[in-house]
Amino acid sequence: MSKVALITDIAGQDGSYLTELLLKKGYTVHGIIQHGRVPDTESVCDDLQANNPDFYIHHYGWGEIFDLGKLLALIRPDEIYNLDITSETATHSTLPVARISALRMLEAIRSQGLEHTTRYYHASSSALCGLVNGMTINEMVTFNLPPSDTVARVSDFWTAVNYRETFGMYACNGILFNHESPRRSESFVTRKITRGLANITQGLEKCLYLGNLNALRDWGHARDYVKMQWLMLQQDKPEDFVIATGVQFTVRQFVTFAALELGIKLRFVGKGIEEKGVIAAIISPVAAALKVGDVIVAVDPRYIRPSEVSKVSVNPSKARRQLGWAPETSLQDLVIEMVQADLASAKKRARL
Ligand code: GDP
Numbered sequence: 001m002s003k004v005a006l007i008t009d010i011a012g013q014d015g016s017y018l019t020e021l022l023l024k025k026g027y028t029v030h031g032i033i034q035h036g037r038v039p040d041t042e043s044v045c046d047d048l049q050a051n052n053p054d055f056y057i058h059h060y061g062w063g064e065i066f067d068l069g070k071l072l073a074l075i076r077p078d079e080i081y082n083l084d085i086t087s088e089t090a091t092h093s094t095l096p097v098a099r100i101s102a103l104r105m106l107e108a109i110r111s112q113g114l115e116h117t118t119r120y121y122h123a124s125s126s127a128l129c130g131l132v133n134g135m136t137i138n139e140m141v142t143f144n145l146p147p148s149d150t151v152a153r154v155s156d157f158w159t160a161v162n163y164r165e166t167f168g169m170y171a172c173n174g175i176l177f178n179h180e181s182p183r184r185s186e187s188f189v190t191r192k193i194t195r196g197l198a199n200i201t202q203g204l205e206k207c208l209y210l211g212n213l214n215a216l217r218d219w220g221h222a223r224d225y226v227k228m229q230w231l232m233l234q235q236d237k238p239e240d241f242v243i244a245t246g247v248q249f250t251v252r253q254f255v256t257f258a259a260l261e262l263g264i265k266l267r268f269v270g271k272g273i274e275e276k277g278v279i280a281a282i283i284s285p286v287a288a289a290l291k292v293g294d295v296i297v298a299v300d301p302r303y304i305r306p307s308e309v310s311k312v313s314v315n316p317s318k319a320r321r322q323l324g325w326a327p328e329t330s331l332q333d334l335v336i337e338m339v340q341a342d343l344a345s346a347k348k349r350a351r352l
Contacts, residue, residue, distance in 0.1 A: 002026050002027055002028050002054070003025075003026070003027045003028070003078045003079065004027065004028045004029075004030070004075055004076065004077045004078050004079075005022050005027045005028070005029050005030070005077055005078065005079045005080070005081065006029075006030045006031075006032070006071070006072075006075060006077040006079070006080045006081070007019060007022075007029060007030070007031045007032070007080075007081045007083060008031075008032045008080075008081070008082050008083055008100050008105075009032070009033070009034075009083045010031025010032060010033050010045060010057060011033050011045060012083060013179075013181055013183040013184055013185070013222050014083050014123065014179070014222055014225070014226055014229070015031060015083050016044040016045060016048070016183060017181070017183070017222050017223045017226040018081055018083070018226040018229060018230070019031060019048055019055065020048065021223075021226055021227060021230060022230070023048070023052050023054060023055060025230075027054070027079075028054040028055075028056075028075075029052075029054065029055050029056070030056045030057075030058060030071070030075050030077070031045075031055070031056070031057050031058070032057075032058050032060070032066065032071075032100070033045075033057055033058070033059050033060075034059075034060055034061075034066075035059060035060070035061050044183065045057065058071060066100070068100070068104060068105065068108035069108045069111050069112055072108050072109065072112045072114060072118075073112050076112075076114065076117075076118075077114075077118055078117070078118065078119065079118070079119045079120075079121070079233050080105060080109070080118060080119070080120050080121065081121045081123070081229060081233075082100060082102065082105050082120065082121065082122050082123060083123040099152065101152065101155070101156055101159070102120075102122050102155075102156035102157075102159040102160050102163075102171075103155075103156075103159045105120065106120060106159060106160070106163045106169065106171060109169070110167065110169075115167055115168075115169050116168070116169075118170075119170040119171075119233040119238070120160065120163075120169065120170065120171040120172070121172060121173075121174065121229055121232055121233050122156055122157070122160045122171065122172070122173045122174070123174060123176065123229070124153065124156065124157050124160075124173040124174060124175045124176070124240075125150075125153060125175065125176055126175060126176065126177045126178070126244075126312075126314075127150045127153065128150060128153055128154055128157060128175065137175075137177075137242060137244075137312060137313070137314045137315065138242055138314075138315040138316075138317070138318065139175070139239075139240055139241065139242050139318055157173050157240075160172065160173050160240075161173070161240070164238050169238075170233070170237075170238045171238055172232050172233070172238040172239055172240055172241070173240040173241075174225075174228065174229055174232055174240070174241055174243055175240065175241070175242045175243065176225055176243045176244075177217075177218045177220070177242075177243065177244035177245075177314050178190075178217050178218060178219045178220070179219070179220045179221065179222040179224075179225040179243075180219055180220070180221065180222060180334060180338065181221055181222040181223060181334070181337070181338065182194075182337060182338050182341035182342070183222070184222070184338075189210065189211075189217075189251055189254070190219060190254060190334075190338065191338065191342075192208070192210070193208065193210070193251075193254055193255050193258050194258050194335070194338040194339045194341075194342045195342045195345075195346075196208035197255070197258050197259055197262055197264070197296070197339070197342075198262065198339060198342035198343040198345070198346040199342075199346050199349075200290070200296050201262050201263075201264075201286055201287045201289065201290065201343070201346070202289075202343075202346040202347055202349070202350040203289055203350060204346055204349060204350055206296070207295060207296055207297065207298055208255075208277075208296060208297050208298075209298055209299070209300035209302075209303065210251065210255070210297065210298075210299060210300070210303055211251075211299065211300070211301075211302075211303030211304040211305065212251065212303075212304055212305070212308070213250065213251045213252040213255070213268075213275060213299065214250055214251070214252065215250065215251050215308070215311075216248045216249065216250055216311045216312070217248060217249065217250075217251070218244045218245055218246065218247065218248050218312075218313075218314050219245070219249065219254070219331055219334065220243075220244065220245045220327045220329070220334070221327065221328075221329035221333075221334045221337075223329070224327040224328050224329055225243055225327075227325065228241070228243050228319060228323065228325045231323045231325055232323070235322075235323070239322070241316075241318055241319045241322075241323070242314060242315070242316050242318065242319065243316060243319055243325075244314035244316045245314075245316070245327045245331075246313075246314060246315065246316050246317075247331070248313060248314075249331055252268060254331075254335065255277060255297055257331070257332060257335040258335050258338070258339050259277070259296075260283075261335055261336050261339040261340070262284070262286050262287055262339060262343065263282060263283050263284025263285065263286040263287040264279055264281075264282060264283070264287045264290065264296070265279070265280045265281040265282075265283055266278065266279065266280060266296075266297065267279075267280040268297075272299070273299045273301050273304075274299070275298075275299050276295045276297060276298050276299075277295070277296055277297025277298070278293060278294070278295050278296075279291065279292050279293060279294045279296060280292065286343065
């Protein structure tokens with residue numbers, strides 16, 4: 001008998017990669033989608049549905065209370081991946097969505113008598129750590145003063161821990177740091193950069209406007225991170241894990257790598273909101289329509305956040321030690337994959 005998995009927010013980047021991974025492993029996968037959710041991966045979901053008889057999508061309407069108990073009674077999942085769907089920052093636009101809280105899901109599991117058979121993964125996030133500038137984060141982090149829109153997520157985290165300790169349920173949290181891919185929404189800086197620069201090479205845009213170029217982030221590939229989510233549910237006992245690469249780059253470095261992949265050598269001039277990315281050399285025909293001296297990156301104060309974590313280091317060694325997990329994709333390879341996907345799409349749009 002194949003294992004059955006339930007994934008919430010199948011329309012997101014992680015939901016789509018996790019679905020692909022589990023289908024490859026022979027699982028039957030059920031995904032939940034809410035109408036009104038702006039999908040990151042509509043076409044991926046459609047393709048998966050068209051080509052996999054073991055993949056089912058369950059829709060529910062905006063404002064509708066989804067009957068989780070009924071679904072769990074029907075499909076009796078071995079594993080549930082609750083991928084939280086809302087992003088915290090005002091710049092992200094995945095709303096409107098109604099979260100399925102850890103409490104709701106864990107209670108639904110109990111109400112169906114599945115508490116000793118169904119394993120529960122909760123997608124926690126680095127946002128829980130709050131304003132932890134300069135700290136090194138591992139599983140021992142205390143959540144200090146999270147932003148108000150993250151309070152519900154802190155509650156989810158502790159609910160999963162509480163159900164594990166109180167009811168002996170297999171419930172765990174993955175505290176994931178930034179993970180990107182060509183399926184990332186454009187409200188995140190990586191995708192905004194790869195799409196923006198690809199558009200510029202094809203004459204679809206003139207300049208990419210960004211906020212804090214000095215911000216440091218630990219960026220991994222979402223495809224690597226969903227493997228870790230699966231691994232977390234395959235252990236003898238449930239535990240929480242921090243997931244990150246352990247290596248950080250600045251937004252400016254990400255821009256530089258993406259430009260290079262498009263055949264553009266950039267030089268940054270000026271400081272603060274006056275900083276600009278100027279073309280220093282064109283090294284591939286992809287960027288042949290541009291010329292040396294063109295300003296293609298500039299700072300727009302509208303994208304500078306009033307307060308944020310601009311520097312944090314992460315120690316994911318527990319995941320390496322206990323689960324043998326290590327990210328397989330380097331930042332350079334991630335950039336190449338994202339740029340090439342956006343370049344292909346920009347070329348298509350430029351031809352229209
Ligand atoms: P986050 O780590 O979840 O906030 O992921 P983001 O991709 O939204 O932001 C990563 C970093 O990029 C943050 O430090 C932002 O301040 C910085 N950043 C600089 N310019 C931009 C921009 O134009 N858009 C976004 N989303 N972030 C930007």
